[in-house]
Amino acid sequence: MALADRTYMREDPRGRRWSPTIVILVINVAVFFMEFANGGRSHRTFMEYGAVSLEGLKRGFVWQLLTYQFLHGGLPHLVLNSMALYFFGRPMELMLGQRAFLKLYLLSGLAGGIFQVALGLISPQFSGPMVGASSGICGLIAAFALLSPDSVIYLFFVLPVRARYFLPLMIVLSTVLLFVPGNTNIAHGAHLGGTLFGVVYLRWFVIAAYFAEIWRRIRGSRAARPIVKVRFPGNSWKREKTARAEELPSADFISREVDPILEKISAHGIHSLTERERRILEAARARMDKM
Numbered sequence: 001m002a003l004a005d006r007t008y009m010r011e012d013p014r015g016r017r018w019s020p021t022i023v024i025l026v027i028n029v030a031v032f033f034m035e036f037a038n039g040g041r042s043h044r045t046f047m048e049y050g051a052v053s054l055e056g057l058k059r060g061f062v063w064q065l066l067t068y069q070f071l072h073g074g075l076p077h078l079v080l081n082s083m084a085l086y087f088f089g090r091p092m093e094l095m096l097g098q099r100a101f102l103k104l105y106l107l108s109g110l111a112g113g114i115f116q117v118a119l120g121l122i123s124p125q126f127s128g129p130m131v132g133a134s135s136g137i138c139g140l141i142a143a144f145a146l147l148s149p150d151s152v153i154y155l156f157f158v159l160p161v162r163a164r165y166f167l168p169l170m171i172v173l174s175t176v177l178l179f180v181p182g183n184t185n186i187a188h189g190a191h192l193g194g195t196l197f198g199v200v201y202l203r204w205f206v207i208a209a210y211f212a213e214i215w216r217r218i219r220g221s222r223a224a225r226p227i228v229k230v231r232f233p234g235n236s237w238k239r240e241k242t243a244r245a246e247e248l249p250s251a252d253f254i255s256r257e258v259d260p261i262l263e264k265i266s267a268h269g270i271h272s273l274t275e276r277e278r279r280i281l282e283a284a285r286a287r288m289d290k291m
Contacts, residue, residue, distance in 0.1 A: 019090070019093060020089075020093065020098050020101055020102050020105075021085060021086060021089030021090050021093060021101075024070075024085065024089070024105070024133075025082055025085060025086065027070055028070055028072065028078065028081070028082065028085075028133065029078070029082075031046075031070045031071060032071075032072055032075075032078050034046075035071060035072075046071060047071075047129055047131070049061065049064075049067075050064060050067040050068060050070075050071050050131070051064060051067075051068050051071060051129035051130060051131045052064040052065055052067075052068035052113045052116070052117065052129070052130050052131075053117070053120075053127065053128060053129040053130065054117050054120035054121065054126075054127040055127070056129070057117060064113075065109075065110050065113045065114065066106070066109075066110070068109075068113060068130055068131050068132070069106070069109040069113075069132070069133055069135070069136055070133070071131035071132070072131055072132055072133075073131055073132065073185070077131075077132060081132060081133045081134060081137060084137045084141075085133055085136075085137055085140075088137060088140040088141055088144055089101070089105070089140060091144060091148075092104070092140050092143060092144055095143075095144075095147050095148075096143070101140075103201075104139055104140065104143055104198060104201055104202070105136040105137075105139060105140060106136060107139070107197060107201065108135055108136045108138065108139020108140070108142075108194040108195075108197045108198050108201070109133065109135040109136035109139070109194060110135075111135070111139070111193045111194060111196070111197035112134070112135025112136070112138065112139075112187075112189075112190035112191065112192075112193040112194035112197070113130065113135060113190060113193075114193065115189050115190060115192065115193025115194075115196075116130055116135075116187050116189040116190040116193065118189075119178070119189045126187075126189055130187045130190060132187070132190075134187070134190060134191055134194070135187075135190045135191065135193060135194030136194060137194070138170065138190075138191050138192075138194035138195040138198065139194045139195065139197055139198030139201070140198065141153070141166070141167070141170065141195070141198070142167055142170070142194075142195045142196075142197075142198030142199045142202070143198045143199075143201070143202040144163060145163035145164065145166055145167035146167070146199065146202050146203070147202070148163055149162065149163050149164035150162060150163065150164070151163045153166045155169075167195075167199075170191075170195050171192065171195055171196070174188045174189075174191045174192035174195065175192060178192070261277050261280060261281060
């Protein structure tokens with residue numbers, strides 16, 4: 001079963017009233033029509049003030065690090081990015097929740113823009129104006145590959161590749177293409193920056209924060225209500241010894257079962273968990289929902 005189908009990685013659909021992925025897609029399409037509404041004249045204006053570039057940032061146009069993510073160089077550029085955003089954005093909303101998804105997408109775009117501009121300080125070939133949602137999408141793909149490594153991603157919409165192999169392939173390919181001479185009009189530095197940020201963000205922030213909240217709420221609920229253990233005569237010691245992890249009192253459940261799993265996630269990633277460990281986290285999420 002894919003990780004996206006696990007209950008502890010899904011949002012309650014009753015709480016979702018809008019999709020940030022769809023909102024971003026609508027904004028991208030609307031901005032595209034405004035960008036080309038007056039032909040080359042409007043396009044040049046949007047590029048000058050909205051596309052991110054080393055020259056623009058030197059002029060103080062810091063907003064370009066955000067606005068460039070909603071601009072596109074042409075209809076094929078918009079269509080390809082829209083397809084990728086939809087296919088990876090919708091699953092990531094379910095896995096991370098809407099707020100974490102938006103942070104991941106926008107901050108990956110920001111990181112990609114900064115990385116590309118920083119390369120412009122080294123070589124003029126990276127300093128030109130840049131537009132597109134690719135950096136944010138690369139961050140989404142990186143997070144998706146870490147959370148659901150056994151899922152299949154179709155390279156160029158044709159070649160099936162496991163997500164666990166697709167991610168290092170992205171990183172290596174983007175790095176190699178940085179050193180290939182020629183003007184391809186593709187911001188490989190931005191792609192690499194967005195991808196690396198997606199990895200860092202997921203490993204250091206999302207997973208740690210998510211399960212830390214589970215830990216805090218379960219333990220906190222018991223802090224105000226001390227556990228009273230009562231031992232009954234007979235063979236109760238056997239029942240206590242053979243009880244499932246999910247039936248342990250919350251404090252014992254945390255210390256004996258959940259804490260080691262959180263440490264394992266921090267060290268090796270969520271994809272390293274066994275089936276039993278995933279079931280324990282599902283039980284922890286169920287307890288949190290009842291509080």
